[in-house]
Amino acid sequence: xxxxxxxxxxxxxxxxxxxxxxxxxxxxxxxxxxxxxxxxxxxxxxxxxxxxxxxxxxxxxxxxxxxxxxxxxxxxxxxxxxxxxxxxxxxxxxxxxxxxxxxxxxxxxxxxxxxxxxxxxxxxxxxxxxxxxxxxxxxxxxxxxxxxxxxxxxxxxxxxxxxxxxxxxxxxxxxxxxxxxxxxxxxxxxxxxxxxxxxxxxxxxxxxxxxxxxxxxxxxxxxxxxxxxxxxxxxxxxxxxxxxxxxxxxxxxxxxxxxxxxxxxxxxxxxxxxxxxxxxxxxxxxxxxxxxxxxxxxxxxxxxxxxxxxxxxxxxxxxxxxxxxxxxxxxxxxxxxxxxxxxxxxxxxxxxxxxxxxxxxxxxxxxxxxxxxxxxxxxxxxxxxxxxxxxxxxxxxxxxxxxxxxxxxxxxxxxxxxxxxxxxxxxxxxxxxxxxx
Amino acid sequence: xxxxxxxxxxxxxxxxxxxxxxxxxxxxxxxxxxxxxxxxxxxxxxxxxxxxxxxxxxxxxxxxxxxxxxxxxxxxxxxxxxxxxxxxxxxxxxxxxxxxxxxxxxxxxxxxxxxxxxxxxxxxxxxxxxxxxxxxxxxxxxxxxxxxxxxxxxxxxxxxxxxxxxxxxxxxxxxxxxxxxxxxxxxxxxxxxxxxxxxxxxxxxxxxxxxxxxxxxxxxxxxxxxxxxxxxxxxxxxxxxxxxxxxxxxxxxxxxxxxxx
Ligand SMILES: Nc1ncnc2c1ncn2[C@@H]1O[C@H](COP(=O)(O)OP(=O)(O)OP(=O)(O)O)[C@@H](O)[C@H]1O
Ligand SMILES: [Mg+2]
Numbered sequence: 001x002x003x004x005x006x007x008x009x010x011x012x013x014x015x016x017x018x019x020x021x022x023x024x025x026x027x028x029x030x031x032x033x034x035x036x037x038x039x040x041x042x043x044x045x046x047x048x049x050x051x052x053x054x055x056x057x058x059x060x061x062x063x064x065x066x067x068x069x070x071x072x073x074x075x076x077x078x079x080x081x082x083x084x085x086x087x088x089x090x091x092x093x094x095x096x097x098x099x100x101x102x103x104x105x106x107x108x109x110x111x112x113x114x115x116x117x118x119x120x121x122x123x124x125x126x127x128x129x130x131x132x133x134x135x136x137x138x139x140x141x142x143x144x145x146x147x148x149x150x151x152x153x154x155x156x157x158x159x160x161x162x163x164x165x166x167x168x169x170x171x172x173x174x175x176x177x178x179x180x181x182x183x184x185x186x187x188x189x190x191x192x193x194x195x196x197x198x199x200x201x202x203x204x205x206x207x208x209x210x211x212x213x214x215x216x217x218x219x220x221x222x223x224x225x226x227x228x229x230x231x232x233x234x235x236x237x238x239x240x241x242x243x244x245x246x247x248x249x250x251x252x253x254x255x256x257x258x259x260x261x262x263x264x265x266x267x268x269x270x271x272x273x274x275x276x277x278x279x280x281x282x283x284x285x286x287x288x289x290x291x292x293x294x295x296x297x298x299x300x301x302x303x304x305x306x307x308x309x310x311x312x313x314x315x316x317x318x319x320x321x322x323x324x325x326x327x328x329x330x331x332x333x334x335x336x337x338x339x340x341x342x343x344x345x346x347x348x349x350x351x352x353x354x355x356x357x358x359x360x361x362x363x364x365x366x367x368x369x370x371x372x373x374x375x376x377x378x379x380x381x382x383x384x385x386x387x388x389x390x391x392x393x394x395x396x397x398x399x400x401x402x403x404x405x406x407x408x409x410x411x412x413x414x415x416x417x418x419x420x421x422x423x424x425x426x427x428x429x430x431x432x433x434x435x436x437x
Numbered sequence: 438x439x440x441x442x443x444x445x446x447x448x449x450x451x452x453x454x455x456x457x458x459x460x461x462x463x464x465x466x467x468x469x470x471x472x473x474x475x476x477x478x479x480x481x482x483x484x485x486x487x488x489x490x491x492x493x494x495x496x497x498x499x500x501x502x503x504x505x506x507x508x509x510x511x512x513x514x515x516x517x518x519x520x521x522x523x524x525x526x527x528x529x530x531x532x533x534x535x536x537x538x539x540x541x542x543x544x545x546x547x548x549x550x551x552x553x554x555x556x557x558x559x560x561x562x563x564x565x566x567x568x569x570x571x572x573x574x575x576x577x578x579x580x581x582x583x584x585x586x587x588x589x590x591x592x593x594x595x596x597x598x599x600x601x602x603x604x605x606x607x608x609x610x611x612x613x614x615x616x617x618x619x620x621x622x623x624x625x626x627x628x629x630x631x632x633x634x635x636x637x638x639x640x641x642x643x644x645x646x647x648x649x650x651x652x653x654x655x656x657x658x659x660x661x662x663x664x665x666x667x668x669x670x671x672x673x674x675x676x677x678x679x680x681x682x683x684x685x686x687x688x689x690x691x692x693x694x695x696x697x698x
Binding site: 218315321 | 635
């Protein structure tokens with residue numbers, strides 16, 4: 001059997017030039033595909049920075065980028081599971097719009113009459129109603145796909161039209177505003193960010209988590225005599241990981257509140273603004289924290305739970321999963337319920353950010369979400385994909401969109417670029433899979 | 438053995454796909470500690486028959502009894518509940534996950550916190566693979582990267598790990614080397630000694646005569662006849678497979694060639 005060959009030294013003399021890179025990749029066990037994506041992201045950022053005359057890589061723009069990415073990033077984590085099981089969801093943008101209208105009407109027109117205007121529970125009830133609505137719609141999609149056997153492509157293509165239409169029907173097209181003050185915190189902005197101090201706390205906690213995970217992983221491997229990464233590689237991963245986290249926090253903390261808001265804040269708290277102005281940092285935005293939270297939960301779900309294991313097994317071989325006794329239909333239905341819940345969370349963020357519920361919210365988001373998942377390494381052939389990759393893919397797609405806005409490119413051309421990038425990403429995925437095989 | 442209740446009794450089983458009668462009025466039984474070989478030409482209906490027992494297909498008619506009691510087998514989960522484990526001809530592995538994930542698919546070991554216990558699963562996998570294929574070392578790789586024989590070993594490991602009472606092996610050694618095949622033969626004898634009933638599907642008449650207590654020959658979805666290896670020759674069995682002719686030493690079934698005597 002082929003066991004012996006896999007242990008033989010694989011680096012021949014002809015590979016001498018690539019040897020250092022290959023050895024580095026092998027030692028750190030970094031995924032070349034993930035690295036490629038980060039490289040593309042860096043290129044896009046630097047490109048826009050140069051083209052915009054230095055406007056892209058500023059704390060202000062990067063902070064806004066992080067907030068704008070949150071919604072697509074959250075949905076892309078669910079899209080990973082959908083695509084891994086060889087399905088697709090074209091309805092997430094419309095779902096976002098419909099759920100946004102439901103949450104908007106609930107908090108602006110229904111709850112104030114029942115609970116009283118500005119009641120502290122309004123945001124929570126509205127969010128709960130939205131999440132429940134999303135879950136029910138997802139369940140409906142999932143049921144039709146898994147139990148009635150209608151292809152996901154058709155069901156969600158129908159959903160794309162149905163829920164966009166439904167979003168209009170909620171108020172006959174009228175925009176609902178303003179949103180509840182607490183609810184609005186989910187949209188970011190000076191109030192919807194946690195400030196410098198707590199941002200550092202979050203950043204340091206994340207660094208600690210990275211280091212603990214590395215140590216824990218090493219301990220496990222040693223216990224079961226699995227090959228260990230060299231120490232320098234572990235240190236490299238720990239240091240680079242922590243540096244990225246702290247760097248991101250530093251950027252978020254160097255974006256100050258606008259002067260007007262500082263003045264109002266100072267008046268409200270009886271603070272005298274010193275001579276040179278007062279620097280109050282935004283810190284990490286709440287929607288970004290929500291997205292990171294979703295990312296952690298979804299990563300855990302995919303890697304450490306039965307549900308996640310079944311999702312990948314179904315993607316790898318649906319028949320085998322069924323023969324192994326997995327209730328594959330129910331798993332698929334759960335994936336669509338989850339997708340509905342995630343679209344609702346994204347909807348809350350989008351609605352809060354706009355401070356209004358409009359029936360057009362989320363239009364074309366399905367393309368960004370699918371592109372994010374695919375760019376992030378989710379294979380349309382099924383069975384392969386990561387939550388982290390999809391979230392980075394979301395940042396990449398949003399970077400393209402924001403960068404084009406910054407350069408003053410009009411919407412039609414933006415759409416052309418997004419469409420082309422989606423096709424390009426799938427083509428690269430096909431190439432990559434062919435090479436790996 | 439006729440005095441004991443059979444472990445499994447499949448009675449008058451039929452299934453058709455479209456117009457094809459893949460299995461027609463087949464009755465077979467299996468006793469504890471017995472190896473029953475199912476043989477027949479390609480497309481004779483062997484795999485289809487055992488897939489009905491393993492819950493993969495729903496039969497059109499017929500009944501299944503386990504330990505003398507009527508069994509409700511509507512899906513693979515039901516079959517496993519009766520202690521029926523299957524090595525499918527297609528292996529039925531999830532290609533994108535590793536050996537341990539496949540072995541425990543659907544029956545994962547969990548930590549006290551309700552998360553997957555990958556470490557425990559891998560260590561168990563190492564143990565059973567050690568019995569089957571001691572040279573196997575690629576525990577971290579998705580099974581799509583394994584050789585045909587290695588994949589087959591994983592499928593066998595999965596079937597024997599969970600203490601099956603009834604084991605179905607659909608061409609279990611088709612991709613194995615001579616040494617691994619011998620190991621599987623030893624395994625079959627060992628399991629037999631433990632009182633497990635085994636349905637063995639194989640095209641290797643030699644192997645079949647070596648391992649089986651009874652041979653059931655199928656042709657065009659029907660049973661030609663049942664024979665004991667001691668009472669007929671390999672050529673007799675070949676005659677049953679190819680011509681559907683039932684020799685004197687065998688018990689004819691509904692599919693036997695009717696010779697105008
Ligand atoms: N899912 C299916 N749909 C339609 N026809 C099927 C299906 N499964 C099996 N058949 C048909 O049923 C008949 C019996 O097939 P089966 O796989 O049971 O044969 P077999 O005896 O296992 O053959 P082999 O030795 O080649 O494995 C064949 O004619 C086959 O074409
Ligand atoms: Mg077969």
